[in-house]
Amino acid sequence: MKMNINDMVGKVFTSVTQDGREMVFANDTERFKFYHYQDCCESVYIESIVGELSDLEGEPLLIAEEVSGEIPEAKEDEYIDSRTWTFYKFATRKGYVDVRWLGESNGYYSESVDLEYELV
Numbered sequence: 652m653k654m655n656i657n658d659m660v661g662k663v664f665t666s667v668t669q670d671g672r673e674m675v676f677a678n679d680t681e682r683f684k685f686y687h688y689q690d691c692c693e694s695v696y697i698e699s700i701v702g703e704l705s706d707l708e709g710e711p712l713l714i715a716e717e718v719s720g721e722i723p724e725a726k727e728d729e730y731i732d733s734r735t736w737t738f739y740k741f742a743t744r745k746g747y748v749d750v751r752w753l754g755e756s757n758g759y760y761s762e763s764v765d766l767e768y769e770l771v
Contacts, residue, residue, distance in 0.1 A: 654768035656739070659683055659715040667704045671697050674739075674750060676707070677771070684767045685739065685752075692730065693756030695764060706746030714742035719763075731755045735762035 664676045673686035674697065687695035722734035735754040742748070754762025 654683065654766055656715045656717050656766060658768070659712050661711050663711050664708055667707045669697055669700070669704065669750075680771060682769050682771050684769075685750075685764050686767065687752075687754070687761070687764055690760050693754065693760035693762060695752060695754040695762055697750060698736075698753040699751045700748065701751075702746055702748035704748060707741050707743055707748055710743035710745050712741060712743055714740055714747075716740045717764075730757055732758040733762060737764050739764075 659676065662676075662678070662681075664678050666675070666677045668675050668677075672695075673684055675685075676683040689695070717737060717739055719735060719737040722736055733756050737752040737754070739750040739752070740747070741750070752764050754764075756762050
């Protein structure tokens with residue numbers, strides 16, 4: 652099920668994990684998964700995380716927002732014509748975390764991050 656990132660505000664997560672290709676916020680009843688369904692000729696991954704993911708556990712989420720845009724830069728790879736960054740900003744009373752995703756493609760494929768919701 653697709654959800655909006657704003658639906659995460661106020662929720663308390665017992666686990667926040669990432670493996671470079673997906674990020675999961677979970678508790679005993681629900682799970683929010685940030686990911687990208689990989690297709691040909693594109694790549695979307697977590698490039699950097701500023702802050703401690705553990706700061707997002709055990710306290711209500713106060714901030715959950717997304718900011719994205721294209722990266723205007725010189726062509727460095729003959730197969731990559733488009734780059735998109737997406738920042739996810741999260742905060743609880745314990746701390747603030749910035750997660751930067753980078754999407755790269757030949758310009759014909761999605762570079763966006765998907766958010767999936769499921770009841771567990």
